[in-house]
Structure formats: C-alpha cells, structure tokens
Amino acid sequence: MSKATACLDITLGCSGFVYVLSTAFAYTQMDGVNRVHLLDGEIFSKIVNRRDKVDWSLYGDAGTATLVEKGDYEDSTFLLMSDGLGEDFVKIYAGMRNPITADSLVEKEREEGNIRTELEVYMDGMDVFNFAMRVVPKNVKEVCATIDTTLEYVDYVVFHQVNKFMTDFFVKRLKFDINKGSYCIQKFGNISSCSVPLTIVLELQDKLTDRRNVVMTGFDAGLSWVAAKVVFKRCNIIFKLIEY
Numbered sequence: 701m702s703k704a705t706a707c708l709d710i711t712l713g714c715s716g717f718v719y720v721l722s723t724a725f726a727y728t729q730m731d732g733v734n735r736v737h738l739l740d741g742e743i744f745s746k747i748v749n750r751r752d753k754v755d756w757s758l759y760g761d762a763g764t765a766t767l768v769e770k771g772d773y774e775d776s777t778f779l780l781m782s783d784g785l786g787e788d789f790v791k792i793y794a795g796m797r798n799p800i801t802a803d804s805l806v807e808k809e810r811e812e813g814n815i816r817t818e819l820e821v822y823m824d825g826m827d828v829f830n831f832a833m834r835v836v837p838k839n840v841k842e843v844c845a846t847i848d849t850t851l852e853y854v855d856y857v858v859f860h861q862v863n864k865f866m867t868d869f870f871v872k873r874l875k876f877d878i879n880k881g882s883y884c885i886q887k888f889g890n891i892s893s894c895s896v897p898l899t900i901v902l903e904l905q906d907k908l909t910d911r912r913n914v915v916m917t918g919f920d921a922g923l924s925w926v927a928a929k930v931v932f933k934r935c936n937i938i939f940k941l942i943e944y
Contacts, residue, residue: 706727706733710723712893712921712922712924713790713892713893713920713921713922713924714790714860714862714890714892714893714895714918714919714920714921715860715893715918715919715920715921715922715924715925715926716740716892716893716918717738717740717764717766717893717894717895717896717897717916717918718778718896718916718917718918718926718927718928719780719918719924719926720738720740721738721766721768721778721916721928721930722778722780722926722928724736724738724766724768725768725773725776725778728768728769728770728771728773729770729773733770734769734770735767735768735769735770736767736768737765737766737767737768738765738766738767738768739763739764739765740763740764740765740766740893740894740897741762741763741764741894742759742760742761742762742763742891742892742893742894743761744759744760744761744821744891744892745759745761747792747819747820747821748816748820748821749807749814749815749816749817749820751807751814751815751816752810752814752815752816752820753812753813753814754812754814754823754825755814755816755821755822755823757889758823758889758890759821759889759890759891759892760888760889760890760891761891762888762891762894762895762898763894764894764897764898764901766897771933773931775847775931776928776929776930776931777843777846777847777928777929778843778926778927778928779839779842779843779846779926779927779928780924780926781835781839781924781925781926782922782923782924782925783922783923783924784922784923785923786827786831786922786923787922787923788824789823789824789827789828789831789920789921789923790821790822790823790824790828790920790921790922790923791821791822791823791921792818792819792820792821792822793818793822794817794818794819798818800818800819803818804817804818804819805817805818805819810822828862828920829866831919831923832862832866832919832920832925833866833869833873835919835925836859836870836917836919836925836927837870837873837874839917839925839926839927840857840870840874840915840917840927841874842927843915843927843928843929844915844929846929847929849913849929851874851875851876851880851915852876853913854876854880854913854914854915854929855880855907855912855913855914856880856881856882856904856907856912856913856914856915857871857874857876857880857881857882857914857915857916857917858881858882858896858899858900858904858914858915858916858917859881859896859916859917860895860896860917860918860919860920861883861884861885861888861890861891861895861896861899862885862890862920863885863890864883864885864886867881867883867885882899882900882902882903882904883899883903884898884899884902884903887902892920893918896916896917896918898941900914900938901938901939901940901941902941904938905938905940908932908935908938909934909935909936911931911932911933912931912932912935913929913930913931913932914929914930914931914932915927915928915929915930916928916930
C-alpha cells in the first residue's frame with residue numbers, strides 16, 4: 701500500500717457506516733483522491749457479557765468493506781444528527797471520561813440481575829426504542845425533502861437492523877411499500893454499524909446494477925442518527941457473504 705494513503709479511524713456505533721459514508725463521499729471530491737476504502741467492523745462478543753441476559757442475545761459480529769470511487773455524487777445527500785443528552789442510553793461506562801481502574805474489570809450485578817463489567821456495553825432498550833420512534837421516520841422524510849423528492853421515488857430503504865418490530869413500525873409510519881424494505885436481523889441480530897452494508901450485501905446484491913435510489917439510516921449510540929439518500933450507479937460488484 702502506498703505511504704501516501706491517508707488513514708483515519710471513526711467510532712460512532714450503529715450510525716457509523718452511514719455517517720462515515722458521507723466522509724468517504726466528501727474525500728472523493730478532493731483533488732488527488734481517487735477512491736476511499738471504507739472498512740467497518742463490529743466485535744460485540746468482546747464487549748457484551750455472556751451473563752447479561754438482555755444484551756448478549758441481541759448482538760452479532762461482522763465486518764464489511766466498501767469501495768467508493770471518485771464520481772458525481774450531487775444526487776446523494778446526508779442528514780447527520782446528534783444529541784449528547786442521550787449519552788446514557790447506550791454506553792460503556794469506563795473509558796476516557798471515567799478512567800479505567802481495577803474495579804472497572806470486576807463483574808457486578810446490574811439492573812434486573814444482569815451481570816457486566818464497566819468495560820462492557822449497556823443499552824436501555826426502552827429509551828432507545830422511544831428515541832428511534834421519535835427521530836428516524838422524521839429524518840427519512842427530511843432527507844427526501846432536502847432534494848425535493850418523496851419515498852415514492854425511492855427504490856429501496858435500508859434501516860439499521862435493531863429489531864423487526866421497530867423496522868416494521870418505521871414502514872407503517874412512513875407509509876411506503878414494505879417490499880422496498882430489507883431485513884437481515886433474523887439472520888445475524890443487531891450488528892451495529894455493519895447492519896446497513898450487510899443488509900445491502902444479503903438483500904440487494906443483484907438489484908443495484910442499474911441506477912437505483914436507496915435511503916439508508918443509522919441511529920443509536922451518542923445519541924446519533926443519520927439518514928442518507930444515495931444514488932447507486934454502476935454498482936456491478938457486490939461480493940457474497942463469507943461466514944466463519
């Protein structure tokens with residue numbers, strides 16, 4: 701690899717892929733940048749305690765790679781949002797603000813008998829649910845309105861895969877054809893930022909060879925949320941899933 705290759709690391713939980721895709725698009729508009737390789741990885745098995753009966757059953761591990769080449773992305777748009785007041789909804793308590801100590805490594809009984817250390821992830825499911833119900837449908841509508849279009853002219857919508865009940869609720873709230881939605885939650889659980897690209901690989905692999913308008917969303921940690929309307933053009937190579 702050329703030493704002239706720039707490299708940066710961005711951590712943003714479930715919003716990460718769509719958020720960082722906007723960064724990749726921005727970089728390809730710069731002189732001297734021909735393509736961006738976006739690597740997205742989640743290893744929740746390392747940060748979720750097996751004795752956490754709520755969170756352990758929800759999450760999965762995955763990694764994806766996306767190549768973004770220089771081109772005209774004027775037909776694509778992103779709405780990036782955040783609200784730090786919701787920081788406690790999804791959190792690993794020990795870290796930069798709360799320095800790690802020996803006590804951070806001790807497994808303790810938490811709410812409703814769940815066991816975890818301060819270095820393992822906690823999610824308040826009801827708070828996240830209420831937050832997502834409030835912001836996601838609105839954000840999808842706003843990203844379409846930004847470019848003066850509606851969901852009627854969108855070919856596919858890919859939501860971050862939290863659970864099917866929540867995604868079905870978004871579909872009903874937005875009143876769009878359920879066949880435009882795509883799911884992989886039943887196969888791999890919640891794989892955070894990887895859920896959007898993995899859903900594209902699994903469900904849209906043979907559907908993006910021609911020009912297609914796709915809306916993508918991410919939401920969760922931070923709190924952060926994002927909606928993007930992206931035009932796929934000549935997306936001729938989507939590799940098949942490799943499972944380990």
